[in-house]
Amino acid sequence: ITVEGVSNSFRNASPDDSYTANNKVYHVYLLTDAQMKAASDYVKATGQFYVPITFTQEGSTHTVYFNPNVAKSQVNGSYNHTFTDSNSDGSCNTCGNGKSHEYHLPTGEEMEIRSARQFAALSTMSNYISSDYYYVQKMHIDADQYQWTSNDDKKINSIGTAEQPFNTSYSGLYIDELTNEQKNYLLSGFQVVDAGIFGVIGETGSISNLTVVCTADMTAGSAEKENVAVLAGENRGSINFVDLTINGNASLTAKTNAGLLAGNSIGTVSDCTVTTAENKTVTLTAPNAGGLIGSAEGTITRCGVAMNGTLQINEAVYAGCVLGHAVNTVCDQLIVSVKNLDASADIAAGLAGYAEGCTFSGSADASVTDVTVSGSLRSTGIASGVLGNAINTTLIGVDAGISEVSGSTAAGFLGVGDNVDATNCKVVITKSVTGTNGAAGVAGTIGSESVFNHVPVTLTGVTVSADGGNAAGYALEIKARAIVMGQSHVTLGGYQTSGNVLVPVNAAVIRGSQNAAGYAYTVAGSVGEAHVVGCGQIHGGNASGFAVEVSGSISDAFVSPALTQDDAGYLGNSNANLSVTGTDSAAGFVLNVAKNGSVSTAYTLCAVSSSGTIEIEKEPEPTEETTEPSEATD
Numbered sequence: 001i002t003v004e005g006v007s008n009s010f011r012n013a014s015p016d017d018s019y020t021a022n023n024k025v026y027h028v029y030l031l032t033d034a035q036m037k038a039a040s041d042y043v044k045a046t047g048q049f050y051v052p053i054t055f056t057q058e059g060s061t062h063t064v065y066f067n068p069n070v071a072k073s074q075v076n077g078s079y080n081h082t083f084t085d086s087n088s089d090g091s092c093n094t095c096g097n098g099k100s101h102e103y104h105l106p107t108g109e110e111m112e113i114r115s116a117r118q119f120a121a122l123s124t125m126s127n128y129i130s131s132d133y134y135y136v137q138k139m140h141i142d143a144d145q146y147q148w149t150s151n152d153d154k155k156i157n158s159i160g161t162a163e164q165p166f167n168t169s170y171s172g173l174y175i176d177e178l179t180n181e182q183k184n185y186l187l188s189g190f191q192v193v194d195a196g197i198f199g200v201i202g203e204t205g206s207i208s209n210l211t212v213v214c215t216a217d218m219t220a221g222s223a224e225k226e227n228v229a230v231l232a233g234e235n236r237g238s239i240n241f242v243d244l245t246i247n248g249n250a251s252l253t254a255k256t257n258a259g260l261l262a263g264n265s266i267g268t269v270s271d272c273t274v275t276t277a278e279n280k281t282v283t284l285t286a287p288n289a290g291g292l293i294g295s296a297e298g299t300i301t302r303c304g305v306a307m308n309g310t311l312q313i314n315e316a317v318y319a320g321c322v323l324g325h326a327v328n329t330v331c332d333q334l335i336v337s338v339k340n341l342d343a344s345a346d347i348a349a350g351l352a353g354y355a356e357g358c359t360f361s362g363s364a365d366a367s368v369t370d371v372t373v374s375g376s377l378r379s380t381g382i383a384s385g386v387l388g389n390a391i392n393t394t395l396i397g398v399d400a401g402i403s404e405v406s407g408s409t410a411a412g413f414l415g416v417g418d419n420v421d422a423t424n425c426k427v428v429i430t431k432s433v434t435g436t437n438g439a440a441g442v443a444g445t446i447g448s449e450s451v452f453n454h455v456p457v458t459l460t461g462v463t464v465s466a467d468g469g470n471a472a473g474y475a476l477e478i479k480a481r482a483i484v485m486g487q488s489h490v491t492l493g494g495y496q497t498s499g500n501v502l503v504p505v506n507a508a509v510i511r512g513s514q515n516a517a518g519y520a521y522t523v524a525g526s527v528g529e530a531h532v533v534g535c536g537q538i539h540g541g542n543a544s545g546f547a548v549e550v551s552g553s554i555s556d557a558f559v560s561p562a563l564t565q566d567d568a569g570y571l572g573n574s575n576a577n578l579s580v581t582g583t584d585s586a587a588g589f590v591l592n593v594a595k596n597g598s599v600s601t602a603y604t605l606c607a608v609s610s611s612g613t614i615e616i617e618k619e620p621e622p623t624e625e626t627t628e629p630s631e632a633t634d
Contacts, residue, residue: 110133110134110135110136111133111134112136112137113135113137113138113141114138115141116141116142116145116189116190119141119143119190120143120156120190123156123157123158129164129168131167131204134169134170135168135169135171136172136173137170137171137172138174139185140185141186141188142186142188143188143189144188144215145189154189154191155190155191156190156191156193156194156197157194158194158197158198158199158233159197159199160198160200160201160202160205161200162199162200165201165205165236166198166199166202167202167205168204170206170207170210171210172186172187172208172210172211173185173241182209183209184210184211184243185209185211186211187212187213188212188213189213191214191218192214192218192230193218193219193220194225195221195227195233195234196220196231196233196263197212197231198232198233199232199233200232200236201232201234201235201236201267202236202237203237203267205236206237206238207232207239208239208241209240209241209242210242211243211245212230212231212242212243212245213247214230214246214247214250216248217249217250218246218248218249218251219250219252220250220253221252221253221254222254223253223254224255225254226255226257227254227257227258227262227295228253228258228263228286229258229259229262229293229294230246230250230252230261231244231261232261232262232265233262233263234262234264234266235262235265235266235267235269236267237268238267238269239262239265239269239270240268240269241270241271242261242272242273243272243273243275244261244275245277246260246275246280246282247277249280249283250281250282250283251282252284252285252286253285253286254286254294255286256294256295257286257288258284258286258288258324259289259292259293259294259295260282260291261274261293262293262294263294264294265293265295265296265300266297266298267298268299268300268301269292269293269298269299269303270299270301270302270303271301272303272304273304273305274291274306274307275306275308276307276309277309279308279309280308280310281309281310281311282307282309282310282312283312283314284316285316286315286324287316287324288325288353289313289316289320289345290319290320290321290322290323290324290325290352291305291311291320291338292305293322293323293324294323294324295324295325295326296323296325296326296327296329298330299329299330299331300329300332300334301330301331301332302332302333302334303322303333303334303335304334305321305322305335305336305338306338307338307340307341309340310340310341310342311340311342312343313343313345313348314343314344316343316344316348317345317354318345318346318352318353318354318388319345319347319348319349319353319388320348320351320352321336321338321341321349321350321351321371321373322334322350322351322352323352323353323355324352324354325352325353326352326355326356326358327357328356328357329355329358330358331358331359331361332360332362333361333362334351337370337372338372339373339375340373340377341373341376341377341378341379342376343378343379343380344379344380345379345380345381346381346382347379347381347382347388348377348378348379348381348382348383348388349377349385349386349387349388349415350373350385350402351386351387352386352387352388353388353389354388355387355389355390355391355393356391356392356393357392357393358390358393359393359395359396360386360394360396360398361394361396361398362396362397370398370399370401371385371399371400371402372401373401373402373404373405375403375404376405376406377402377404378406379407379408380407381408381409382407382409382410382416383406383407383411383415384405384410384411384412384414384444385400385411385413385429386398386400386412386413386414387414387415387420388415388416389415389416389417390414390416390418390420391418391419391420392418393417393419393420395421395423395425397423398422399425399427400413400425400426401430402428402429402430403429403431404429404432404433405429405432405433406432406433407435407436408436408437409435409439409476410433410434410439410440411440411441411442411475411476412427412429412441412442413443413457414442414444415444415445416443416444416445416447417443417445417450418448419447419448419450420447420451421451422450422452422455423451423453423454423455424453425455426455426456426457427442427455427457428457428458429458431461431462432462432465433463433464433465434463434465434466435466435469435471436466436467436468436469437468437469438469438470438471438476439466439469439470439471439472439476439512440464440471440476441457441462441464441473441490442455442474444475445475445476445477445479446475446477446482446484447479448480448481448482448525449481449482450482451482452482452483452484452485452488453483453488454485454486454487454488456488456489456491457488457491458491459490459491459492459493459534459536460491460492460493460508460534461493461507461508462508462509463508463509463510464508464510465509465510465512466512466513467513468513468514469512469513470512470514470516470540471510471512471515471516471521472510472512472516472517472521473518473519473532474530476520476521477520477521477522477524478520478522478525478527478552479525480524480552482524482526483525483526483528484526484527484528484530485526485530487531489532489533490518490530490531490533491533491534492507492508492534492536492578493505493507493508493535493536494534504577507535507537507577508534508535508536509537509539510537510538510540511537511538511540512540512543513540513541514541515540516538516539516540516541516542516543516548516582517543517544517546517547517548518532518538518544518546518559519547520547522547522548522549522550522551523547523549523550523551523552524552525552526552526553527552527555527557528557529555529557530554530557531559531560532546532558532560532578533561533562534578535561535577536578537579538579538581539581539582540582541582541584542582542584542586543580543585543586543587543610544586544587544588544589545559545578545580545588545606546589546590546602547589547590548592549592550590550593550597550598550599551593551594551596552597552598553597553599553600554598554599554600555598555599555600555601555602556601558602558605559578559588559589559603559604559605560603560605561605561606577607578605578607579606579607580608581608581609581610582609582610583611584610585610586608586609586610587608588604588606
C-alpha cells in the first residue's frame with residue numbers, strides 16, 4: 001500500500017496511476033514485476049481489470065484496488081491482508097500497525113477486454129485467471145494496428161494450462177444496432193506460437209462469439225506439445241460460434257493431436273467454421289491431425305471447414321479434413337469443402353481418418369452433412385472420401401462429392417469398416433479413384449455386421465484403377481454378415497439422345513491389373529437391389545460385369561448399359577457400350593460362384609471378351625456308381 005506521504009512496502013512495481021479515497025492515495029499490487037509490466041495497460045486503459053474494495057478503518061473509508069485473478073487467499077469468501085508500512089517508527093497514521101482487515105471479494109464480475117495490449121497481457125497471466133470472473137471483449141481488436149515495441153509482442157502465450165485450465169468464459173458477442181443481429185467481435189493479427197491462443201479450456205470454460213483472423217504466416221507447437229491448435233490446444237468445455245480464418249501459410253506440430261480449431265476436444269463444439277486462404281498451405285504434423293480437430297470425443301454440431309488451399313498432413317497415423325481421430329463422437333450437420341488434402345498418413349479421409357462409436361448425420365428433413373474435395377485427396381496409405389477406418393459407426397444423410405482420391409487403397413466413401421451403418425448417403429466421383437493395391441467407388445472393405453442402405457455412387461467419366469491389385473465400381477470386399485441393399489447402384493457413363501439413337505458420353509473405366517468388377521471383387525455377404533448401369537469399360541486380369549468371387553448372395557441385380565428402362569428400348573439403335581474384358585478370364589455377371597454362394601433374379605447386357613482360354617468342364621454322364629453331379633463344374 002502506498003499512503004500519501006508514507007513510503008510503501010507492498011509494491012512490486014512503480015504505480016502507473018493513482019486512486020484516491022478521503023484525500024489519500026492507495027495502491028494494492030499483488031503482482032510480480034513481470035506480471036505488473038504485462039498488465040499495466042489494464043490500469044491505463046480502463047481500470048476495469050482491477051476491482052475496487054472499499055472498507056472502513058478507524059472511522060475512515062478507504063478504497064484499494066487489486067487484481068482478482070492474482071488474489072487467491074480467500075477464506076470463507078473473504079480476503080485477509082495485514083497492512084503494514086515502512087515508517088522508521090513502525091507506525092501507520094491511517095491503518096494502524098500490523099492490523100488485519102477483512103473484506104469480501106466480489107464474484108461474477110465482468111472483465112472487459114478493449115485493446116490488443118490487454119489481450120496480450122491476459123495471455124501472460126494464465127496461472128492467475130479465476131473462475132469467479134468472466135471476460136467480455138468489447139470492441140474489435142486488431143494486433144496489426146497496435147504500436148508494439150517489438151513484433152514479438154504479438155506472439156501469444158497460451159491462456160490456460162493442464163495444471164490451471166481456463167475455467168471461465170471469453171465472449172465477443174455484440175448486438176448490431178442497425179440490424180439487431182447478434183455478431184462476433186474480431187480478434188485479429190496475433191501470432192500463435194504455443195499450444196494455441198487458449199492452451200487448455202477447462203470443463204467449465206467456454207469460448208464463444210469470436211471471429212479470429214490470423215493475418216501472417218505462423219509456426220506453432222512442437223514435438224513436445226501434446227495438443228496444438230490455433231484456437232485451443234485442448235477443449236474440455238465448449239467452443240461455440242467461433243469463426244477462424246487463416247490468411248497465411250501455417251505449420252502446427254504436436255506430439256499427439258493437431259488441429260486448427262482444437263488439437264484435442266472432449267467437450268462440445270458448435271456453430272464454428274475454419275477457413276484457409278486460396279493458394280496457401282496449412283501443414284499439420286502429428287499422429288492424429290484434422291482440419292477442424294485433431295482428436296475428438298464429444299459433440300460437434302453445425303460446423304464447417306473450407307480449405308481453399310492445400311491441407312498438408314505429415315507423420316500421421318490418422319488424418320482427416322475435419323477430424324483425425326474420433327471416438328464416441330456425435331457429429332451433426334457438417335459442411336466440408338477442401339481443395340486438396342495431401343497426407344503422409346496410414347489412413348486419410350475427407351471427414352475423419354478414424355471413427356469408433358461415432359454418428360455422422362444431417363438434419364431431420366434434409367441431408368446437410370456434405371464432404372466436397374474439389375481437387376485431390378492423396379494419402380501414402382489408405383485414402384477415402386469420407387471415413388478412413390470406421391468401427392461401430394453410423395452415417396445418415398452424408399453426401400460425398402470427390403474429384404480424385406488416391407492411396408495404397410483408395411475409395412470414394414469408406415476405406416475399411418466393421419459394423420458400419422450407412423443410410424441415405426450419396427457418393428459422386430468426378431475424376432478418378434487410384435489405388436496402388438486396390439480402388440473402389442464406395443468402399444475398400446464393407447466389414448461384418450455393416451449395412452449400406454441406399455448408398456449409390458456415380459462414376460460418370462471416372463477412372464477407377466489399381467495398377468497393382470483389384471478395382472471395383474462399388475466395393476473391393478463385402479464381407480460375411482454385411483448387407484448392401486436399397487438401390488445402392490453404380491452409375492457409369494451417361495448418354496445423349498440423338499433421335500432414336502443413344503450416344504455415349506463420359507464413359508467410365510474400371511481397371512485392375514489382377515481383378516476388376518463392375519460392382520464388387522468379392523461378395524461374402526448379401527447384396528440386393530443393386531445395379532451396374534451406364535456405358536463404360538471393365539478391364540482386368542479377371543474381369544466381371546458385377547462380381548468376380550461370390551460366396552454370399554446376390555439378388556435382384558443386373559448389369560446394363562441402359563441407365564433407365566426407357567433407355568433400354570434404344571439399345572438396338574445406339575452406340576451404347578458396356579464391355580467386360582479379361583486378359584485371363586471374363587464374365588458378363590459373375591465369374592466364380594462358390595458352392596455356398598447364390599445368385600438369383602439377375603441378368604446382364606454387356607459385351608464380354610477374354611484373351612485367355614475359357615475351359616468348360618462338362619457334366620459327367622450318370623452311371624450306377626455316379627448319380628450326383630460332379631462338384632467341379634463350370
